[in-house]
Amino acid sequence: MCQKCNVKRGPWYCTHIIDEIPPEKLEEGDLIEIKRNIYNHWAVYVGCNEVVHLTVDNPQTAVGFSLMVSHVDGVNTGKIKIEPLTYVCSRTLFRVNNKAPSPEAEANKRTNAETVKYALEMTETKKDTNYQLLKGNCEHFAKECRFGSEYAESLQVT
Numbered sequence: 603m604c605q606k607c608n609v610k611r612g613p614w615y616c617t618h619i620i621d622e623i624p625p626e627k628l629e630e631g632d633l634i635e636i637k638r639n640i641y642n643h644w645a646v647y648v649g650c651n652e653v654v655h656l657t658v659d660n661p662q663t664a665v666g667f668s669l670m671v672s673h674v675d676g677v678n679t680g681k682i683k684i685e686p687l688t689y690v691c692s693r694t695l696f697r698v699n700n701k702a703p704s705p706e707a708e709a710n711k712r713t714n715a716e717t718v719k720y721a722l723e724m725t726e727t728k729k730d731t732n733y734q735l736l737k738g739n740c741e742h743f744a745k746e747c748r749f750g751s752e753y754a755e756s757l758q759v760t
Protein backbone atom coordinates (compact mmCIF):
# COMPACT_ATOMS: atom_id res chain seq x y z
CA MET A 603 0.00 0.00 0.00
CA CYS A 604 1.34 3.43 -0.95
CA GLN A 605 1.57 5.68 2.12
CA LYS A 606 0.86 8.81 0.07
CA CYS A 607 -2.19 7.85 -1.97
CA ASN A 608 -3.29 4.51 -0.47
CA VAL A 609 -2.99 2.67 -3.78
CA LYS A 610 -2.20 -0.99 -3.34
CA ARG A 611 0.53 -2.60 -5.43
CA GLY A 612 -0.79 -3.83 -8.76
CA PRO A 613 -2.18 -4.19 -11.25
CA TRP A 614 -2.29 -0.39 -11.26
CA TYR A 615 0.66 1.43 -9.72
CA CYS A 616 1.36 4.98 -8.60
CA THR A 617 4.81 6.48 -9.15
CA HIS A 618 5.46 6.89 -5.40
CA ILE A 619 6.37 3.24 -5.10
CA ILE A 620 7.94 2.77 -8.53
CA ASP A 621 11.18 1.55 -6.95
CA GLU A 622 9.25 -1.26 -5.26
CA ILE A 623 7.75 -2.71 -8.45
CA PRO A 624 9.27 -6.18 -8.95
CA PRO A 625 11.52 -6.30 -12.04
CA GLU A 626 9.39 -9.02 -13.64
CA LYS A 627 6.34 -6.73 -13.43
CA LEU A 628 7.92 -3.90 -15.41
CA GLU A 629 10.24 -4.97 -18.19
CA GLU A 630 11.88 -3.10 -21.04
CA GLY A 631 9.54 -3.29 -24.03
CA ASP A 632 6.37 -3.43 -21.93
CA LEU A 633 3.44 -1.28 -23.01
CA ILE A 634 2.30 1.08 -20.28
CA GLU A 635 -1.34 2.16 -19.98
CA ILE A 636 -1.78 5.36 -18.03
CA LYS A 637 -5.10 6.31 -16.48
CA ARG A 638 -6.64 9.54 -17.69
CA ASN A 639 -10.06 11.05 -17.25
CA ILE A 640 -11.50 10.19 -20.67
CA TYR A 641 -9.01 8.23 -22.77
CA ASN A 642 -6.08 6.40 -21.27
CA HIS A 643 -2.62 7.32 -22.46
CA TRP A 644 -0.11 4.75 -23.73
CA ALA A 645 3.68 4.55 -23.73
CA VAL A 646 6.49 2.05 -24.29
CA TYR A 647 8.78 1.35 -21.34
CA VAL A 648 12.40 1.41 -22.53
CA GLY A 649 14.16 0.94 -19.18
CA CYS A 650 15.80 3.11 -16.53
CA ASN A 651 12.50 4.84 -15.69
CA GLU A 652 12.09 6.07 -19.27
CA VAL A 653 9.19 5.72 -21.70
CA VAL A 654 8.75 6.58 -25.37
CA HIS A 655 5.33 8.03 -26.17
CA LEU A 656 3.38 10.12 -28.64
CA THR A 657 2.39 13.54 -27.39
CA VAL A 658 0.90 16.65 -28.90
CA ASP A 659 3.61 19.20 -29.52
CA ASN A 660 2.42 22.01 -27.34
CA PRO A 661 4.68 22.93 -24.43
CA GLN A 662 2.06 25.36 -23.13
CA THR A 663 -0.38 22.68 -22.12
CA ALA A 664 -0.11 20.42 -19.14
CA VAL A 665 0.74 16.82 -19.90
CA GLY A 666 -2.68 15.42 -19.12
CA PHE A 667 -4.54 17.99 -21.15
CA SER A 668 -2.36 17.80 -24.26
CA LEU A 669 -2.65 14.05 -24.33
CA MET A 670 -6.41 14.22 -24.08
CA VAL A 671 -6.55 16.62 -27.03
CA SER A 672 -4.54 14.23 -29.17
CA HIS A 673 -7.49 11.90 -29.36
CA VAL A 674 -10.16 14.29 -30.55
CA ASP A 675 -8.45 16.74 -32.86
CA GLY A 676 -6.91 15.43 -36.09
CA VAL A 677 -5.33 18.81 -36.83
CA ASN A 678 -2.85 18.62 -33.98
CA THR A 679 0.59 17.29 -34.77
CA GLY A 680 2.19 14.67 -32.63
CA LYS A 681 5.70 14.42 -31.31
CA ILE A 682 7.40 11.24 -30.20
CA LYS A 683 9.30 11.85 -27.00
CA ILE A 684 11.37 9.96 -24.49
CA GLU A 685 10.55 11.06 -20.96
CA PRO A 686 10.73 9.69 -17.42
CA LEU A 687 7.86 7.40 -16.49
CA THR A 688 7.60 9.19 -13.16
CA TYR A 689 7.01 12.46 -15.05
CA VAL A 690 4.47 11.10 -17.54
CA CYS A 691 2.54 9.37 -14.71
CA SER A 692 3.17 12.01 -12.09
CA ARG A 693 -0.47 12.44 -11.13
CA THR A 694 -2.02 9.26 -12.45
CA LEU A 695 -1.91 5.49 -12.08
CA PHE A 696 -0.37 3.17 -14.65
CA ARG A 697 -0.21 -0.52 -15.41
CA VAL A 698 1.55 -2.87 -17.78
CA ASN A 699 -0.82 -3.86 -20.60
CA ASN A 700 0.71 -5.95 -23.37
CA LYS A 701 -2.62 -7.18 -24.71
CA ALA A 702 -2.40 -7.72 -28.46
CA PRO A 703 -4.99 -6.18 -30.84
CA SER A 704 -5.55 -9.62 -32.41
CA PRO A 705 -4.31 -13.23 -32.17
CA GLU A 706 -2.28 -12.65 -35.35
CA ALA A 707 -0.59 -9.68 -33.74
CA GLU A 708 0.23 -11.72 -30.64
CA ALA A 709 1.75 -14.46 -32.80
CA ASN A 710 3.93 -11.97 -34.68
CA LYS A 711 4.88 -9.58 -31.90
CA ARG A 712 8.38 -8.24 -31.55
CA THR A 713 10.62 -9.32 -28.71
CA ASN A 714 11.02 -6.89 -25.83
CA ALA A 715 14.48 -5.89 -27.09
CA GLU A 716 13.12 -5.29 -30.62
CA THR A 717 10.25 -3.25 -29.22
CA VAL A 718 12.65 -1.00 -27.32
CA LYS A 719 14.90 -0.63 -30.38
CA TYR A 720 11.95 0.33 -32.58
CA ALA A 721 10.61 2.84 -30.06
CA LEU A 722 14.00 4.49 -29.65
CA GLU A 723 14.47 4.66 -33.43
CA MET A 724 11.10 6.38 -33.71
CA THR A 725 12.29 9.12 -31.36
CA GLU A 726 15.05 9.80 -33.89
CA THR A 727 13.31 9.36 -37.21
CA LYS A 728 9.78 10.55 -36.45
CA LYS A 729 10.59 13.10 -33.77
CA ASP A 730 9.24 16.06 -35.68
CA THR A 731 7.00 14.28 -38.13
CA ASN A 732 3.31 14.97 -38.19
CA TYR A 733 1.52 11.96 -36.87
CA GLN A 734 -2.00 11.42 -38.10
CA LEU A 735 -3.69 11.66 -34.78
CA LEU A 736 -7.12 10.52 -35.87
CA LYS A 737 -5.92 7.09 -36.83
CA GLY A 738 -2.58 7.21 -35.09
CA ASN A 739 -3.06 8.13 -31.46
CA CYS A 740 -0.84 7.33 -28.51
CA GLU A 741 -2.27 3.81 -28.12
CA HIS A 742 -1.77 3.17 -31.84
CA PHE A 743 1.85 4.30 -31.59
CA ALA A 744 2.64 2.13 -28.56
CA LYS A 745 1.10 -0.95 -30.19
CA GLU A 746 2.93 -0.23 -33.44
CA CYS A 747 6.21 -0.49 -31.48
CA ARG A 748 5.34 -3.92 -30.09
CA PHE A 749 3.18 -5.49 -32.81
CA GLY A 750 4.16 -3.66 -36.01
CA SER A 751 2.21 -1.03 -37.92
CA GLU A 752 0.05 -3.43 -39.93
CA TYR A 753 -1.39 -4.90 -36.73
CA ALA A 754 -1.72 -1.60 -34.92
CA GLU A 755 -3.74 -0.24 -37.84
CA SER A 756 -6.49 -2.78 -37.24
CA LEU A 757 -6.84 -1.53 -33.70
CA GLN A 758 -10.28 -0.25 -32.86
CA VAL A 759 -9.84 3.01 -30.99
CA THR A 760 -12.56 3.31 -28.40
Ligand SMILES: [Zn+2]
Nearest residue numbers: 604607616618
Ligand atom coordinates in the same frame (compact mmCIF):
# COMPACT_ATOMS: atom_id res chain seq x y z
ZN1 LIG B 1 1.14 6.63 -4.24
